[in-house]
Amino acid sequence: MKTPVVIGIAGGTGSGKTTVARSVxxxxxxxxxxxxxxxxxxxxxxxLTPEELHRINFDHPDSLETELLVRHLDVLAKGSSVExxxxxxxxxxxxxxxxxxxxxxxxxxxxxxxxxxxxxxxRIDIKLFxxxxxxxxxxxxxxxxxxxxxxxxxxxxxxxxxxVRPMHEEFVEPSKRHADLIIPEGGENQVAxxxxxxxxxxxxxxx
Numbered sequence: 001m002k003t004p005v006v007i008g009i010a011g012g013t014g015s016g017k018t019t020v021a022r023s024v025x026x027x028x029x030x031x032x033x034x035x036x037x038x039x040x041x042x043x044x045x046x047x048l049t050p051e052e053l054h055r056i057n058f059d060h061p062d063s064l065e066t067e068l069l070v071r072h073l074d075v076l077a078k079g080s081s082v083e084x085x086x087x088x089x090x091x092x093x094x095x096x097x098x099x100x101x102x103x104x105x106x107x108x109x110x111x112x113x114x115x116x117x118x119x120x121x122x123r124i125d126i127k128l129f130x131x132x133x134x135x136x137x138x139x140x141x142x143x144x145x146x147x148x149x150x151x152x153x154x155x156x157x158x159x160x161x162x163x164v165r166p167m168h169e170e171f172v173e174p175s176k177r178h179a180d181l182i183i184p185e186g187g188e189n190q191v192a193x194x195x196x197x198x199x200x201x202x203x204x205x206x207x
Contacts, residue, residue: 003077004107005203006123007196010115010175011130012168013059014140016186020130020193021110027197032204034104036072038111040084041065046093053092058159059167061113069109070119076103077123089149105204112168115175126199129179130186134165 007024011017025033041064045053057063072082083098114120115127138160145151176182183192 002105004103004105005125005200006073006107006109007126007128007200008114008120008124009108009110009128009130010112010172010179011132011183011186012134012137012172013112013164014137014144015130015132016140016188017110017112017130019186019188020128020183021108023193024108024196024200027193028106028200032104033106033108034076034101035108035110036069036084036101038064038066038069038109038114040087040099041069042087042089042092044093046091048092057163057167059112059163061116061171064111064113066113066117066120070123072101073107073109073120073123076101076107079103106200112172113175115178116171121178125203126196127178127180128196129176129182131176131182131184132186 009017009021009024021035025035042058043063043065045056048056068085072084075082081100081102084101085094085098086096087093088095109120109124114124115129121127141160141164142153142156145156146153181192181195183189
């Protein structure tokens with residue numbers, strides 16, 4: 001199998017990374033593409049007390065098992081499948097059956113910190129950063145955490161102020177300088193999406 005084209009999609013929480021990833025996925029075609037989220041690689045914290053969980057900074061790079069994701073990318077590059085963990089954000093643990101990810105010609109890796117990690121950057125061919133105003137990002141995160149993860153408004157706001165915002169300024173925003181393309185407006189930016197697909201098709205043709 002030929003070496004896959006790896007697309008990295010970064011950006012702050014609620015920036016629209018998933019919308020961009022889905023747009024690329026649909027346009028490239030499911031027969032040629034796979035999609036891995038960095039969020040699947042959060043470390044397990046299921047044995048901790050609520051007080052101990054409260055002290056964990058889930059927005060710091062150390063909260064993710066990035067080294068496992070790096071190994072998985074290397075395995076996929078060699079033509080073998082991997083088992084991606086399924087992370088339950090309500091239980092702070094990996095639960096259920098892992099997701100079998102098959103080697104494909106195109107691989108999307110998506111997450112807020114992927115461009116902040118040197119070993120991940122080495123393995124990414126097209127580096128994208130979705131740039132969205134902070135107020136819009138916060139509102140999207142608030143709605144997601146309340147409806148999808150069972151959080152309260154108070155807990156979301158506290159986490160945003162104590163860890164999300166500081167970690168964004170320390171790690172996520174500076175990682176923008178590593179991007180090949182910065183995408184304002186996320187998945188609504190059709191010009192940027194057209195440029196991405198054109199680049200992917202070019203790499204597939206010459207590989």
